[in-house]
Amino acid sequence: NNEEKGAAAVVDLNSKYGDGKAVFIKCDVTKDLDDVSKKIFETYSQVDVLVNNAGTVDEKSARKTIELNSIALMEWSMKFWEHMRKDKGGLGGTILNIGSIYSFAIDPYVVFYKASKFAVQGFTxxxxxxxxxKKFGVRLIIICPGFTYSALTDRQLCWDEHKEDFAKFVKNEKWQNAE
Known part of the structure; x- marks a missing residue:
């Protein structure tokens, strides 16, 4: 599960970079920004890197997909951007937003997911x-991975009307493992 993977990642990162350099906090990124960011800023006066990686593929709910993939990412980015800004006393930093190579594709599939990743691309x-x-000292980078085997792709991704066509389409795409 995600908690076990998060805990394992923290152990790995802290063994490489020093105790207390990485932390995993389970949260709902659509609801817990203020509480979690307060905890982080109180514990670590300086935050060097934020990685926004939460996401979903839900072609039955535009609202859920956009809220998680786009709005939450923008809100977390802005909260940490404000904290990192050199012109406001921060030391600068880097925000990595996970987009998708699929945001560059033009096809009739997974329209809500694609729209959410277009938003991430434009925002970032x-x-x-x-x-x-130059003005604020905070770097934002978008990382756009390709089709990746994951919990997101282990289920039906598209509308029922596109199921057969989408299955043929993704069969011809290059896929990678998350590891």
């Missing part, structure tokens, strides 16, 4: 623009 490249980096 705009806030992460070189002019903003």
């Amino acid at each position: 490249t705009s806030l992460g623009h070189a002019d903003n980096y």
Whole structure:
């Protein structure tokens, strides 16, 4: 489960970079931003890196998909961006937002997911623009992985009407493992 993987990642990172350098906090990124960020800022005065990696594929609910994949990512980015800003006393930092190579694709499938990742791409490249980096000292980077075997892709991803066509489509795509 995610908690076990998170705990294992913390052990691995702390063994490489020093105790207390990494932390895993289980939360609902759509609801727990204020509580979790307060805890982080109180524990670590300086945050060097934020990785926004929460996401879903839910083609039955545009709201759920956009709320988790786009809005939560933007809100977490802005909260940490404000904390990191050099012009406001921060030391700068880096925010890594996980997008998708699929946001560059033009096809009739997984429209809510694709729209959410288009939003991530636009937000990250705009806030992460070189002019903003020069002015505020916070770098934003979007990482756009390709099709990846994961808990997200272990279930039906598209509308029933597209199920057969989508299965043929993704069969021809290059897939990778999360590890």
